[in-house]
Amino acid sequence: MSRLCLLLLLVLLSGCSSLGYYAQLAGGQWQLLAARQPVDELLADPGQPAELRQRLTLAQDARDFASARLALPDNRSYRLYADLERPYVVWNLFATPEFSLQPVTHCFPIAGCVAYRGWFDEQRARGAAALLRVQGLDTAVAGVEAYSTLGWFDDPLLAGMLAWNDARLAALIFHELAHQRLYLPGDTAFNESYARFVEEEGLRQWRRARGLPPPPAHLERQREQFVALVMASRARLEALYARPLAAEALRALKQAEFQRLRGEYAALREGPWQGDARFDGWFARPLNNARLLPFGLYEQWVPAFAALFAEAGGDWPRFHAEVAELAALGEGARRERLAALQARGGFAGSARLD
Known part of the structure; x- marks a missing residue:
């Protein structure tokens, strides 16, 4: 857990937000890490539900394809599974001035400045949005099924991810691994556009490799x-x-x-x-x-x-x-x-x- 301790130290020294906000980040990440289970052990356990094993098998096929065919990182990310018993792992809060499309940005020690703030609790995200609206800002809260710690931790598959159809599940894995492959602190549009292209081109190739037709x-x-x-x-x-x-x-x-x-x-x-x-x-x-x-x-x-x-x-x-x-x-x-x-x-x- 030395990386988590280092991350918390950087956070506390950064002075870019309140201690309370970073405490919920640390708590949410700790909960996520503690819930992880190796996928291969779950697949080998006949007591696991057949549907879960089927979805995990498909996810591992996409995970293997990502490294073998898309040159994405070959590590333990998405070879672990966690069920947080909720549809989203985090809720992102976006905000802009009333008469502008420029996002209110937030700066972090590792990720740099990004155009949103993440919350592990939906009600806290919506409470923060309400406070911003009182200040005259436009806000939006969006649930996120998966996110990348940029290689700091082995990111797990999440129960919310498995609820999506085959194509969306594979696309999420490709997208998040792209963030691990390359991430430019402070340039959200660059990072997300790159990961989006990898996701969609990767998905087209994955479908072809499986003998599936393109989407209608x-x-x-x-x-x-x-x-x-x-x-x-x-x-x-x-x-x-x-x-x-x-x-x-x-x-x-x-x-x-x-x-x-x-x-x-x-x-x-x-x-x-x-x-x-x-x-x-x-x-x-x-x-x-x-x-x-x-x-x-x-x-x-x-x-x-x-x-x-x-x-x-x-x-x-x-x-x-x-x-x-x-x-x-x-x-x-x-x-x-x-x-x-x-x-x-x-x-x-x-x-x-x-």
Whole structure:
């Protein structure tokens, strides 16, 4: 547990947040570590439920594929299992100013500055969100099925992960292992776009290796259209917030934009989608700036990484090496290089919708 002690020492010396917040982080991580069990022991135990063993077997197939075919870390992460008896391991709290799409960032000793804060208890996350709303901020709380400790600990498979379908489970493993392979402190968009590309390209290759067809084309097209709809709304809001208007006028125009977004979605759903309501859940909650944040964070550079993968000839070790070279550049040079790659087009990603 020396790594945990070192992590706590760094936290206490950092002075970047309250001791209470870091105490819940340490407590939540300790609970997670204590609940871990080796997957191979569970698979060898005939007393375990057949459904659990089937899901763990599939997860281990995806885990093996990640290291053997995607050049992701070969360690004990996701070769352990933990049941925390809840659907999510952590809840991320996003916040923005009322008239901005720039996230409120939080800085940590190892992860650097990120655009959210994680809580191991949902009610505490929502309580923190309520306090921020009193300060006039837009907030959103999203449950997370898995997260990476960036190689500090052997991250386990979680019961909430196993509840997803086969493709989503494999994608989560690829995504989180990508964070272990490479993580650039302080650049959330870079990290998440890289992991998202690895997740989605890895999933396509995993499906092919298993002799499975690609997802139905109309579902991919709907997802792309949905993301494009939200990103267009983000762009209009950014233009709105740049205008020299009084707060009352901005507030009214902001709500009008969210009504427009709802209307455009309804037109898609009832028109070309022929009543498919798969994204209704996302619109069921109130819309604000913070709800739109994950789209910008997870989407921004996905086409750039697709272009880089193509430049690498689809060779995963070479691709990861070139991503590491990108990460080593200064911020300005890195963004310039990413923008150049982005201009070549390539791959349309999709946002997390929770």
